[in-house]
């Protein structure tokens with residue numbers, strides 16, 4: 001059996017439609033991850049001690065357990081406790097929470113990069129905690145971590161096909177169904193692989209540009 | 222509660238397979254990481270290019286897509302590996318690609334002075350790498366390698382999607398049979414978490430072992 | 443005369459190190475007080491406590507007639523912020539906000555904290571900038587300034603909140619020698635103008651002697667000698683003050699070489 005180009009061309013439109021869903025899920029998941037991650041990082045640094053500690057444990061736990069299980073967990077448990085979300089929304093939530101844990105660590109590196117003197121100068125001028133975060137700390141902490149957050153965006157994009165496990169019609173699910181119908185998995189799966197490779201490489205190029213612009217702080221986190 | 226404890230042996234059976242795959246894939250990844258990481262920087266052109274292609278392809282697509290491709294598409298090209306071998310091979314290849322970047326980065330971070338000192342003592346390029354540079358870089362590789370090992374452990378959950386009855390797979394079966402979703406998934410999450418803690422702990426010991434009695438040479442402390 | 447600042451039998455520890463012990467200090471309103479002393483004697487700690495950046499363990503601190511610290515009790519955040527408005531601080535390492543223009547560094551707190559209109563705050567900021575001789579650098583970013591210029595902006599920034607008490611912690615120590623003069627000049631103008639209570643921690647003995655009404659020599663977390671500059675710097679009574687001044691003067695000689 002060899003690669004059938006005509007067949008590949010025939011299924012490409014359906015796959016691209018799936019890819020659109022994948023990209024949408026990634027984008028929304030990243031919005032969740034960026035905001036929730038920031039909230040967790042801020043609470044960890046500036047909230048009450050017990051809350052900061054709990055958030056730290058939560059982050060550690062989320063980072064050490066598989067996204068797939070977290071996905072199943074939300075998919076089966078949310079309806080049981082009366083939260084009815086579509087599979088797509090559940091998937092976005094799972095991606096968002098999982099990557100929020102990683103983003104929180106990135107933000108933390110950025111926040112730690114702001115010197116004590118900045119906090120003290122803000123306090124000496126009478127800024128409230130909220131004003132200190134908004135006017136002084138975050139404007140300095142965020143730009144340097146943009147490239148690192150970009151790397152997690154790419155990582156999340158590559159993880160989005162997991163949503164096929166809960167029946168979301170993203171690109172991998174489309175490929176699986178197409179393959180099962182025709183008994184030809186080679187073309188759909190290869191096409192999916194090539195799509196991801198192309199987009200990841202393009203994104204990596206973009207992130208290198210961001211690194212040149214913003215520096216590389218927070219990358220190691 | 223007694224019932225959920227009764228599920229434990231079944232889950233532990235799954236955990237055994239999970240750990241088996243993790244360890245075998247980690248060994249494969251370690252070898253691939255060193256070979257590809259060194260080849261990319263120090264091998265002759267065609268080999269370096271080959272290593273780079275391997276690294277970029279496996280980093281540019283996700284482990285899930287790679288698993289599916291090797292499991293569903295590759296047999297159509299006449300190569301049938303079976304689920305277990307596919308799992309170990311793909312997860313090893315995937316982690317190895319990330320590991321290669323760790324190796325390359327750590328070696329690149331050893332100061333030029335160390336190369337020059339070795340050369341001035343009469344070492345050739347390979348000798349300098351083997352005796353002087355690599356041992357210094359190894360210490361810097363341990364923490365990121367620990368993170369990769371945890372990513373690998375988490376990635377093994379994906380093998381449940383190519384029919385292997387690992388921890389995740391057993392959780393799914395048990396859930397379908399007993400419908401006690403919350404207990405099962407929390408138990409499974411905790412098992413993964415403990416396994417991850419174990420890896421972190423082991424890597425910490427390895428790092429201390431490697432660091433023992435060594436000043437930092439040319440590396441920053 | 444009313445007191446701007448009072449430390450009463452204050453004790454302060456960092457872990458095992460006792461930084462202040464039975465520390466007493468009264469600063470009348472409008473006074474220019476210089477605090478001198480060896481490294482580690484607790485000078486910065488005194489200023490940081492007055493600025494409410496640091497609490498205390500025992501005793502009591504009053505700022506502009508109100509209790510700021512009493513024992514380990516920490517006032518609620520809101521109260522602390524209100525009290526902080528009574529003092530302004532200039533730091534050794536400037537601590538300008540690097541992402542704001544020079545002008546915004548100065549008007550931002552009056553707008554956000556004091557609730558002054560943006561336009562008025564900017565006008566005030568420009569006035570302050572010309573007072574410290576930097577009117578033409580309003581749009582510059584802090585990175586583009588020299589150390590002496592940064593410190594002058596930092597002084598203007600603190601003044602913009604119009605605090606009755608100003609705290610200066612070795613504001614010339616991080617500067618290249620040729621820039622010390624311009625910053626001291628600004629401080630001198632401020633002192634001459636009067637009205638503001640000034641606490642200056644400094645190693646510039648001559649400058650301290652010149653502008654201070656009173657000098658306090660600290661060592662080991664206590665006030666060792668306290669009096670007019672002509673005494674504490676000119677003719678110290680305490681042996682420890684003498685030893686310190688002798689070593690500082692030697693240091694100055696070495697630097698002059």
Ligand SMILES: Nc1ncnc2c1ncn2[C@@H]1O[C@H](COP(=O)(O)OP(=O)(O)OP(=O)(O)O)[C@@H](O)[C@H]1O
Pocket residue numbers: 456457459461479480481482483484485486487488
């Ligand atoms: N946050 C802190 N944690 C622990 N120890 C501290 C802290 N801040 C100050 N110290 C210690 O308290 C003592 C007094 O410090 P302080 O900064 O007040 O001295 P100083 O007189 O300003 O010295 P210098 O002239 O060097 O600035 C020092 O021994 C210092 O190490």
Ligand SMILES: [Mg+2]
Pocket residue numbers: 485486487611612
């Ligand atoms: Mg000091």
